[in-house]
Amino acid sequence: MGEKKAIYTIRDLAREFDVTSRTIRFYEEGDLLHPQREGQTRLYTDRDRVKLKLILRGKRLGFSLAESRELIEMYDPTSDNIHQLLALREKILNRREALQQQLLDIQDMQNELDAAEERCLEALRGSDHRNDEAPAPQRLAQAVDQ
Amino acid sequence: MGEKKAIYTIRDLAREFDVTSRTIRFYEEGDLLHPQREGQTRLYTDRDRVKLKLILRGKRLGFSLAESRELIEMYDPTSDNIHQLLALREKILNRREALQQQLLDIQDMQNELDAAEERCLEALRGSDHRNDEAPAPQRLAQAVDQ
DNA sequence: TCTGACGTTTACGTAAACGTAAACCCGAGG
DNA sequence: CCTCGGGTTTACGTTTACGTAAACGTCAGA
Known part of the structure; x- marks a missing residue:
């Protein structure tokens, strides 16, 4: 099956999805992303990448970040x-x-x-022959x- | 053909579209609506009502008011x-x-x-029989x- | 006449979603 | 060693789209 262990830096994702690093960190502030840390540096997994994708699609559809968070949680029914x-x-x-x-x-x-x-x-x-219609x-x- | 001379008060439109009067006045501030005046009071025509409808649909689709204004102007090619x-x-x-x-x-x-x-x-x-899947x-x- | 519901203007407040700047750390290259 | 390009935090600024409050006018009904 496909390679799964890919790790992204904040710039990687920023470039790929055409947002700023600030934006990505902001999503973390809002509790939408939870990247690992290597010291200070954030490291993103494929899973994080997918979540970011979901958030941005939500944005395009006019969802607030809070709503996007809910949507993400939908796919993660950890709650029994x-x-x-x-x-x-x-x-x-x-x-x-x-x-x-x-x-x-x-x-x-x-x-x-x-x-x-x-x-x-x-x-x-x-x-030239203007105003033919209503x-x-x-x-x-x-x-x-x- | 259909009755066309209908006139609406700000409340009428507010109720019909479930927005506040403030919102409607705000759209006027933003140059999206231009109701007539009877003294101080704003009076809206069917045409204004349609514009409001367009604005609100734009909103649902994530358009800014500026964009909605452009959209409205599209239908009004007064510019030759x-x-x-x-x-x-x-x-x-x-x-x-x-x-x-x-x-x-x-x-x-x-x-x-x-x-x-x-x-x-x-x-x-x-x-009960939980966790059958991945x-x-x-x-x-x-x-x-x- | 008073009240209440509607209208008005002016103006400050607010929430969301970032932008932007300051001030810092850190590893690689010349 | 210095600089450059990345990373980081903290914190204040900005835009959009209204909310909210004050202070007022007006008209209908009890």
């Missing part, structure tokens, strides 16, 4: 407390709903981008209103 | 400056790429939520790595 597991399941369901809404939002927005782009191109092509104000309303 | 239109098209393309990444992120995350949920349910069902640390790595 049944009550906690149930609460966790709740959170998962909530997340799923939020994601579903995001999907809808994105689809809507993509459709509107399609339309916007077309209007742009149209405007670029025919800057005025702009109408369009905005139609775009989103239901 | 061709140069601006080209820049605008650039922005639209960038947006689209970002949204595509978000879609991937969301799909990944939904898959992981499926897995996480299953692990939860499994843990709930068989709290230990948790492996799972996290497999979930995202690759």
Whole structure:
């Protein structure tokens, strides 16, 4: 199976994911990462790298660090407390709903981008025979209103 | 066609979209909304309502207010400056790429939520005959790595 | 007339997510 | 030996997106 013992320095990860070292240390402050230490120096494992990946993806989706921490903990059900597991399941369901809404939002927005782009191109092509269609104000309303 | 002359008070919109009046005024500070005034009082049209909707959807997708303002302006190509239109098209393309990444992120995350949920349910069902599978640390790595 | 619910402005406060600077340590290379 | 490029901590600064409080106007209803 694949090599697993890879060790990363803080710069390695910073470069790979295009964040600053400060950012990575900040995540540790927030209790999201727990690298080993060799003296003063932080050393990151593959596992840490994956967590960082999760955090950054969470960021792209608009999650707070606290939420990302929860998400990470989801994959680590060290707790055998049944009550906690149930609460966790709740959170998962909530997340799923939020994601579903995001999907809808994105689809809507993509459709509107399609339309916007077309209007742009149209405007670029025919800057001379302008104003064949309805005025702009109408369009905005139609775009989103239901 | 549909009734168009609807007028909303700040509270109306606040209630409808579950934000505070403060928030709505803040968007005006940021030049995202421009309601009419009747004396001191702000009055919002359907068009304003749609803009607010766009802003809030932008928020859900992690856009800053500045970005949302740009997005709104996209639908309002009052500028007949061709140069601006080209820049605008650039922005639209960038947006689209970002949204595509978000879609991937969301799909990944939904898959992981499926897995996480299953692990939860499994843990709930068989709290007795525990530890049939690989230990948790492996799972996290497999979930995202690759 | 008083109260209460709504509106307004001005302005300071706050939480999150880092940026940035100071001041330090440490190992390798010239 | 010195410097350079990395690492570290501590701590204050910054931006965004509002919250919150003060202090006020206005109109409807009891």
